[in-house]
Amino acid sequence: MSSYREKSIVFIGFMGSGKTTIGEQVAKKLYRDFVDIDEEIEKEYGMPVTDIFKVHGEEAFRSKEKELIKRYCERPLKIISVGGGAFMNEEIREVCLQNCIVFFLDLSFDAWKERLTLLLPSRPVLQGKSIEEIEELFYKRQGIYADHNSKFTTDHLDIDEVSDYLIESLKTSWDLYS
Numbered sequence: 636m637s638s639y640r641e642k643s644i645v646f647i648g649f650m651g652s653g654k655t656t657i658g659e660q661v662a663k664k665l666y667r668d669f670v671d672i673d674e675e676i677e678k679e680y681g682m683p684v685t686d687i688f689k690v691h692g693e694e695a696f697r698s699k700e701k702e703l704i705k706r707y708c709e710r711p712l713k714i715i716s717v718g719g720g721a722f723m724n725e726e727i728r729e730v731c732l733q734n735c736i737v738f739f740l741d742l743s744f745d746a747w748k749e750r751l752t753l754l755l756p757s758r759p760v761l762q763g764k765s766i767e768e769i770e771e772l773f774y775k776r777q778g779i780y781a782d783h784n785s786k787f788t789t790d791h792l793d794i795d796e797v798s799d800y801l802i803e804s805l806k807t808s809w810d811l812y813s
């Protein structure tokens with residue numbers, strides 16, 4: 636197993652919490668490869684996630700998601716963004732927590748709602764749901780995301796503030812575990 640400093644980093648959180656945007660920034664600043672699991676699935680299927688859900692179904696999507704997350708979590712020095720629903724799977728949670736450093740990007744529901752119109756078209760899990768149903772899903776997943784190594788609340792912070800803070804906290808823990 637790789638040293639603590641070489642462990643890959645996984646970003647979890649509800650859809651739209653900034654996992655991809657912040658993950659890309661952290662990867663760039665740490666000179667690591669960034670992997671967005673949803674993008675990798677889209678490449679394999681040759682279509683966007685919404686179409687994968689429509690054509691192949693959620694089960695096929697989740698199966699591919701688990702396979703890719705397991706593969707990337709076993710590699711060192713990656714920054715990995717997993718879909719908002721991935722951590723609902725116990726096997727995925729275990730592989731992430733055993734092999735990587737897991738950061739939960741937390742966002743209040745009120746701050747998240749401000750992003751809703753941007754998110755709706757590209758998120759199949761939200762399609763046809765009322766705001767009450769989405770809120771219920773949001774809080775249900777919060778309990779699952781509680782299984783992490785570190786948590787950052789990203790309400791009203793910009794990308795650089797969050798990525799710089801994450802990197803500083805990583806460097807501190809690397810020094811502790813070296």
